[in-house]
Amino acid sequence: MDFRWQGVRCREHTLLPNTSVNRKTLQGVLDRIHAEITLGTFDYARYFQNSPRVAQFRKAVTPVISGHPLFGDYAEEWFRQMSPEWRHSHILRRRQTLDTDLLPYFGERVISSIRKADILDFRVALQKRPGQGGRPTLDPQTVNHAMTPLRMILMAAADRYEFPNPFTGIKPLHLQRKDIEPFTLEEVKLILDNVRDDFRNYYTVRFFTGLRTGEIDGLKWRYVDFERRQILVRETWVYGRTEYTKNDGSQREIDMSQIVYDALQDQHTVAGEGDYVFASPRGEPLNHNNMTDRVWYPLLRFLNLRHRRPYQTRHTAATLWLAAGESPEWIARQMGHRTTEMLFRVYSRFVPNLTRRDASAFEKLLSQRFQTTPEDQK
Numbered sequence: 400m401d402f403r404w405q406g407v408r409c410r411e412h413t414l415l416p417n418t419s420v421n422r423k424t425l426q427g428v429l430d431r432i433h434a435e436i437t438l439g440t441f442d443y444a445r446y447f448q449n450s451p452r453v454a455q456f457r458k459a460v461t462p463v464i465s466g467h468p469l470f471g472d473y474a475e476e477w478f479r480q481m482s483p484e485w486r487h488s489h490i491l492r493r494r495q496t497l498d499t500d501l502l503p504y505f506g507e508r509v510i511s512s513i514r515k516a517d518i519l520d521f522r523v524a525l526q527k528r529p530g531q532g533g534r535p536t537l538d539p540q541t542v543n544h545a546m547t548p549l550r551m552i553l554m555a556a557a558d559r560y561e562f563p564n565p566f567t568g569i570k571p572l573h574l575q576r577k578d579i580e581p582f583t584l585e586e587v588k589l590i591l592d593n594v595r596d597d598f599r600n601y602y603t604v605r606f607f608t609g610l611r612t613g614e615i616d617g618l619k620w621r622y623v624d625f626e627r628r629q630i631l632v633r634e635t636w637v638y639g640r641t642e643y644t645k646n647d648g649s650q651r652e653i654d655m656s657q658i659v660y661d662a663l664q665d666q667h668t669v670a671g672e673g674d675y676v677f678a679s680p681r682g683e684p685l686n687h688n689n690m691t692d693r694v695w696y697p698l699l700r701f702l703n704l705r706h707r708r709p710y711q712t713r714h715t716a717a718t719l720w721l722a723a724g725e726s727p728e729w730i731a732r733q734m735g736h737r738t739t740e741m742l743f744r745v746y747s748r749f750v751p752n753l754t755r756r757d758a759s760a761f762e763k764l765l766s767q768r769f770q771t772t773p774e775d776q777k
Contacts, residue, residue: 400429404436404443404456411447445516454507467560470513470552471506477552488637493548500525500545501552511562513553518565522546522572539572546571579745580707581715582606589702598694600669601677601685603662605709608653609716609734612709613637614644616684618676623663628655630663632735636684649735717746 400411415421428446435441444453468476474497482490504521505513525545530537550566557564582590587606594602605615608630617636624631630653634641644650655663666676673682687709695709713734720730727739736742 400425400432402429402432402436404441409452411450440514442512442514442517445514448520467509467511467556467562469506470508470510471502473510473556474501474506474552477555486637486642487640488642491638492544496545496548501549505549510553510556511560513565515565515567515569518549518569521549539574543571543574579714580705580711581718582704582707582711584719586704587715590698590704593702594698595694598690600662600666602712604659605712606715607656607659607719609713610653611635611645611649611713612687614649615677616687617641619674620667620672620676623667623676625660625664628660629653630655630659645735651732651735653733714746717742721746
């Protein structure tokens with residue numbers, strides 16, 4: 400294929416056999432290329448993504464030619480302007496996405512030259528990357544997380560420079576619903592009976608409060624109210640620093656059950672007067688990755704329990720509360736949910752499995768009100 404673009408003669412070869420059918424097909428492609436060059440919409444990488452000329456033309460295109468900035472320049476400006484709105488952990492995640500994914504792929508492109516096909520090709524490239532934990536490819540959720548800042552950048556640039564947003568109509572990848580795997584009460588007892596003594600209080604509080612990992616790791620004594628028997632969730636420990644909780648709804652007061660109250664009293668005796676309830680010998684919050692790899696998973700293997708993340712302790716608290724017949728509104732407040740919707744959608748199916756008394760509460764109500772007995776029903 401022989402054509403001229405930006406004053407340069409371009410010759411690209413294919414591996415197709417020299418047949419009349421293939422020549423006709425390539426002539427159609429060449430006609431389309433000429434039409435796009437005339438309209439100013441031609442993108443070299445879209446047709447010849449493996450050609451060495453792709454990099455050559457990307458470097459040759461400057462903001463002066465189009466009047467629009469390069470993607471990399473605009474993305475950096477967007478990041479700088481948006482950062483004050485984000486938590487530190489969110490800033491780190493967005494920075495990593497820019498440096499690892501977006502800037503290497505789109506950085507040298509004039510931002511208004513990016514087309515929908517380019518975005519879809521980028522998503523395909525992401526999907527082919529190896530995932531964590533030995534997975535052959537990235538999972539859809541990780542891909543969606545990388546696509547989110549790309550969508551935000553292109554939407555903002557399209558609005559500022561008045562060009563059509565190429566991200567319009569691109570939907571996130573479908574996510575398969577993940578089942579939660581809470582522990583049974585018997586499994587909880589087994590874990591607490593066998594865990595190391597210096598971590599028993601920690602896991603007791605995790606199992607019976609529904610605290611998130613960052614919330615319990617960053618819990619300070621000033622937020623433990625023994626008089627009112629409450630844990631005040633006000634901060635979280637993320638990426639080695641204290642931050643505001645996940646959202647406003649996560650700011651809550653958790654009522655202590657007796658087992659939690661006793662565990663915290665014992666921990667106060669053991670830990671002394673440091674800032675953090677559960678701390679390393681140096682007085683710093685526990686390293687949850689170290690805890691997970693050196694304490695949690697080895698214990699599950701020792702007890703022949705199914706491999707589950709420590710976050711399942713939060714799900715366990717919710718299912719045990721539901722099984723005990725606690726008010727859904729109260730449980731939602733303890734979990735930091737704004738409504739009971741997630742509670743019923745995610746957790747309620749575990750209640751029959753835990754209580755083994757399907758419809759027994761309704762049966763008890765009828766028997767009390769109507770005073771029926773098995774003999775009366777015969």
